[in-house]
Amino acid sequence: MADGSPDGRPHSAGADQTPAPRAEDRRELRGVLGSFATGITVLTAGRELPRGMTANSFTSVSLDPPLVLVCVVRTAALHDLVLDEKAFAVSVLSADQEHLARRFADRGRPRGAREFEAVDTEPGRRTGAPILSGAVAWLECSLEAVYDGGDHSILLGSVLDAGGDPGTDALLFYRGGFHRLAPSTV
Numbered sequence: 514m515a516d517g518s519p520d521g522r523p524h525s526a527g528a529d530q531t532p533a534p535r536a537e538d539r540r541e542l543r544g545v546l547g548s549f550a551t552g553i554t555v556l557t558a559g560r561e562l563p564r565g566m567t568a569n570s571f572t573s574v575s576l577d578p579p580l581v582l583v584c585v586v587r588t589a590a591l592h593d594l595v596l597d598e599k600a601f602a603v604s605v606l607s608a609d610q611e612h613l614a615r616r617f618a619d620r621g622r623p624r625g626a627r628e629f630e631a632v633d634t635e636p637g638r639r640t641g642a643p644i645l646s647g648a649v650a651w652l653e654c655s656l657e658a659v660y661d662g663g664d665h666s667i668l669l670g671s672v673l674d675a676g677g678d679p680g681t682d683a684l685l686f687y688r689g690g691f692h693r694l695a696p697s698t699v
């Protein structure tokens with residue numbers, strides 16, 4: 514794995530160097546960030562005792578080489594498992610999988626051997642990490658680098674395999690709520 518622990522922040526010529534937002538400003542910041550509409554994924558890792566969590570920080574990075582990134586809070590159970598396994602899988606949820614988005618974001622969900630109870634999955638061929646049946650798309654990744662991202666880690670993944678169902682609509686997340694694609698009017 515490449516050394517992905519850069520000592521500095523990106524250089525931004527002429528950028529305003531005011532400090533990070535105070536605690537009382539964070540709610541407003543969340544509101545601003547929430548106006549960026551995203552899809553929803555469930556990140557998974559592990560073979561024998563896999564873990565999963567809902568994440569919308571998934572982003573494509575590069576096509577050549579094929580790279581993606583996800584930002585995972587350091588306290589998440591999945592975080593250290595990905596670092597141990599050096600691999601993870603991404604299932605992009607379909608419009609009718611809102612219940613799975615909620616399940617894997619719920620701190621009170623079953624853990625251990627019961628975390629994937631009643632969730633239909635297939636082990637990924639390259640990583641063994643569970644891939645959720647019915648997902649719009651899925652990717653299997655090896656962990657290429659880990660960067661400091663404040664209270665999150667930025668996990669850069671090298672895509673080992675990917676696939677999907679182009680006939681299925683994705684689930685969306687926007688302004689704190691789950692949404693479906695509206696039919697095009699043009």
Ligand SMILES: Cc1cc2nc3c(=O)[nH]c(=O)nc-3n(C[C@H](O)[C@H](O)[C@H](O)COP(=O)(O)OP(=O)(O)OC[C@H]3O[C@@H](n4cnc5c(N)ncnc54)[C@H](O)[C@@H]3O)c2cc1C
Pocket residue numbers: 553565566567568569570571584585586588589590591592614617618619620621622624665686
């Ligand atoms: C739309 C959406 C998008 C999101 N996107 C992201 C994202 O991009 N990145 C991100 O990091 N988070 C994201 N989250 C938040 C994330 O899905 C939740 O914080 C999720 O609960 C993380 O699961 P966890 O078990 O890994 O961590 P937590 O639920 O926060 O648990 C933290 C620690 O406590 C332990 N623990 C907690 N509850 C129990 C329990 N009942 N029994 C035993 N142990 C327990 C866990 O094992 C873990 O070690 C998103 C949530 C939503 C709704």
